[in-house]
Every structure is written in structure tokens, then in C-alpha cells.
Amino acid sequence: MGARAGCLPRLVLARDAGGRLCGAVPLYLKNNSYGEFIFDWAWANASQRAGIPYYPKLVAAIPFTPATGRRLPVLDGPDVDRDAVRAALLSGVRELAVDEKVSSVHFLFCNEQEKELLGGHGYLPRLSMQFHWHNRPGRPFESFEDYLSTFRSQNRKQVRKERRVAAEHGLTFRTATGAELEDEDWRALRAFYVENVARHGGRAYLTEAFFDLARRTLPHRLVATLAYRGSQPVAGTINFEKGAHLYGRYWGCLDDFQMLHFELCYYRLIDRAIEQRKTLFEAGAQGEHKLKRGLVPSFTYSGHWLRHPGLAGAIAPFIEREAEAVAAEVTAYAEHSPFRRDGEAAE
DSSP states (O other): OBGGGTEEEEEEEEEOTTOOEEEEEEEEEESSOTTOSSOOHHHHHHHHHTTOOOOSEEEESOTTOOOOOOSSOBOOOTTOOHHHHHHHHHHHHHHHHHHTTOSEEEEEEEOHHHHHHHHTTTOEEEEEEEEEEEOOSSSOOSSHHHHHTTBOHHHHHHHHHHHHHHHTTOOEEEEEEGGGOOHHHHHHHHHHHHHHHHHTTOOOOSOHHHHHHHHHHOTTTEEEEEEEETTEEEEEEEEEEETTEEEEEEEEESSOOTTHHHIIIIIHHHHHHHHTTOSEEEOOSOOGGGGGGTOEEEEEEEEEEESSHHHHHHHHHHHHHHHHHHHHHHHHHHTTOSBOOTTOOOO
């Protein structure tokens, strides 16, 4: 983050009469729309064509991370008026928007409650979709086989085949936290990331300094799935976990191994989620191939305030039509779920 990346951190803080910090909104002042995953490039282009500057803008989200989380965190305490603190934070955000002369403010991947709150403060609510894995409510899965028992026969056989093919490469698999990784593993994770970015013509935002910082400060949050040929790491993923949630993020491989992507990016992490009694595994943006592996379409939310009334008036009906299309897409995907329907007999 910084001026070179066109992304400058800004903070809005709320304190009580005694100076105690009661709430905060981390924001970024941006002159681009990279790394957001709630895409507004078309808005920016239309705005520029109309002679309305779109940048800079303010974004409340974790950069390069399409994961749902609280964007208006408030201190949890019996003496904290949470509604008043959130209102103060949103007022502060609006003041910051005026001071920085931005065109718009965007709360990305907020939770549903925050989306409703933002709507009451003049933000346009936007609906998007990702594929998420959910543990069984009330009676969590006991094992991966228990999980597969809820699949239809054809889909269950396909998953087992994919795992068998991945195992037949003669590789050794390992799932470990950052604190359990060796120096060579950390170097390999960096190499996997760089290789995958280069393969897809992307830009490597995560520097060596990021990996050093993650190792020092977040080893207990980072979870890696790794594949070794002998003692040499050849593929791996970078993921993060907190509480009951697991978040898939980066993958890379130094050779081509059929089905290894599914094994490391999904199946090993579902194993981890079941073992650790996680309730949710968010596997990142896009990818309808996740559906057949048991990650189901799930709504994600954002809220958008646009200063220019003409621009807001043009975008509002688009967002409404988009929401209808997203809802229809989720309904259509449900017809192709790998899970048995209620009352459908096990095969």
C-alpha cells in the first residue's frame, strides 16, 4: 500500500467522552480499482466519458482480499451504544469524503447487517455472489466421508476419483499453520505465488516483505496446504483462518499435476474445516467449478455512495437489474448442486 500503488490508508475513529476508542473504519484513498473484486470499472469509464472525475475514491475493504468481514467494527461492551457509534463512523466517513474531494465511497464485502445499515445512510446496496462451503448446521460433519455421504452418487464418485488421481502422483501432502512451516516452506510459498501470477499475466502485489511480515505477525492465522516430491515442495496454497471461518486465497504449482489444484485448494481445506469444526470456508472469488466440489452459491454484499446525483441516478437502476440477475443465477446453480435433495434416497 502507498502512493506508488495508488492506495493510501485512511482511518475514521470514534471515541467516547473519556477518549476510549469505540469504533473504527479502515479505508483506502484510491486512484484505481485494482484488487477489489466488486468491479466498478464500467462505472469509472462511464463517469469519465460524461466528464465526471471518478478518482480518487474511498474504499472500505481489505485490499486484494474478496472475503466478507465487518467494515464498521464497534467495541463490544454493555456501555457502548453500537448504533450511535456506527452513525458517528458513517458521519465521519462522509466528512472524510468531502475533505478528500472523492467521487464516491465503497464498502466492499460487508456483512448483510451492515449492508442494510448503509442503505439507510444513502448507500446503494449491491448484490454479488461467491461459492462458499458451509458445515452442516446442528450436526457438524465428522469426516470427509461423512461430508461425501450427503452427495449424489455420481458426484460422490467424481470427488473420490479426483482425490485418487491427485494421490497417484506419488506426492506427499501436508496441511500446516504458518508456525509449523520451515524456512524452505516459506520460500516455496513465495515461489508458488510468483509463478502463478506470472502464468496468468498478473502483477505480484505480495512482496518478499509481505511474507516476512506474515511469518512474524500472522503465523497462527496462516494455513498452508503443501505437496512435496520427496522433500521438495512443488505446490501449495496460502489461506487464513480466524474463529470459525477459513479463507482460501493463493495457489501455485511448479509443475503440472492433474487434479492437484482441487486436492490442495478445496478438499484438503474442507478436511481442515471439518477437523477444526469450522462453519464456513470462503474459497475466494469466481469459479463455478467449485459447485461440483460442494461449495454452494452464496450472496455477498457491498454499499456504494456516489457524490454526483446524475452518476448515482444512472448506477442505481443498473444495480437493481444486476441484483435480479445474480438472484436468478444462484437459483439456476442450485439445480446443479451435488447434494441430495430432501427426501432423496442415498445411493
